[in-house]
Amino acid sequence: ELADAANDVLPQIMIQTYNGEEWLTFNPETGVSGIPANHLIWKIGDDPLYTLKGGDSAEVKFSVTKSFIELLEVAKLAAKEKGSILGKFTLFSLPVDSQNTFSLILMVPLGALIVVLxxxxxxxxxxxxxxxxxxxxxxxxxQLLWGIVLFTVIVCIGLLIRLYLERLRLLLIPRLAAILVIVVMLMLLISFTTSQLGLDRLLSISLFPMVILAMTIERMSITWEESGGQTALIQGLGSLLVACLGYLVMTNQHLNYLMFAYPEFLIVILGICIWMGSYTGYRVSELFRFREIKTSA
Known part of the structure; x- marks a missing residue:
């Protein structure tokens, strides 16, 4: 009998009879047929429960405890018993380094979903x-806090240098290349400074996408010139806000597990993106933007 945290459990003897088609199991004490759901078949047949060689006496004890197995392991065992080849098509069968890579890649669509929303x-x-x-x-x-600080510092310094480059009247491609070089120099400077200060966490600034930072500085400076500083700051803060929300979603352990264990969720995300693409209604920001028109009407 299966029980939680039970020691010295006595085995229960059952009898079986053959009716010409199948074996039927009965409890000899109660006469009830069938194996109870909380029982585990340990042995079938006339062979002894154990054999002893070179010993005088033996004592057999059964202890039972409850443990939990991941549903993935249960699914693998079920697929193996049924001979299904689909059980082999799982990301857990990949090498560890590939698993780590796909663990990150599979979270990117969730980040894209946040951007669309x-x-x-x-x-x-x-x-x-x-x-x-x-x-x-x-x-x-x-990490989020230091990432915001580094992003803000690099973009602000890059904008100041970008304003100086504007006086040189450079072409677009050389100007972008110059900004990229400046971003790399800023990252090196911050890395050396934080290394001397013992802030090891900030050494991971090297993982910042340099090209994206350079393009952000360029786009923000152009927006500043064409639409004013307020619009540029709004778009910059909006980008930072969406990045923070994307970080919170992409670092959620439960979502990470679901996406890695069940990559079929990509189809769900694809469907949601297509559904969102057909939306033609008002945005929340537009409701606040045109609220005066509604009031006057």
Missing amino acids: MRTFIGVQTFGTFMPILIAVAFRET
Whole structure:
């Protein structure tokens, strides 16, 4: 009999009879047929429960305790018993380094879903479409608080240098290359400084997407010139907000486990993105933007 944390459990003897088609099991004490759900068959047949060689006496004890097995292991065993080849198509069968890579990659669609939600339904303005996702990926290594600080410092210093480059009247591609070099120099400077201060966490700034930072600085400076500083700051803060939300979603352990164990959820995310793409209603930000028109009407 299966029980939780039970010691010295006595085995229960059952008898079986053959009716010409199948074996039927009965409890000899109660006459009830069938094996109870809380019982485990330990042995069938006339052979002794154990054999002893070179000994005088033996004592057999049964102890039972409850333990939990992951559903994935149960599914693997069931697929193996049925001979299904689908049980082999799992990310857990990949090498460990590949598992770590896909564990990160599979969270990117969730970050993209956050971007779609914030831009389509909320109306948050960002620099680029997927730039906040890449920043959120970088936040995974630097942690959120330090990531925000590093992102803000690099972008602010880069903007100041970008204003100086504007006086040189450079072409677009050389100017972007110059900004990229400046971003790398800033990252090196911050890494050396934090290393001397003993802030090892900030050494992971090297994982920041340099090209994205350079493009952010360029886009923000152009927006500043064309639409004013307020619009540039709104889009910059919007990008940072979406990146923070994406970081919180992409670092959620439960979501990470679900996406890795059941990559079929990608189809669900795809369907949600397609559904969101057909939305033609108002955004939340537009409701606040045009609230005066509604009041006057």
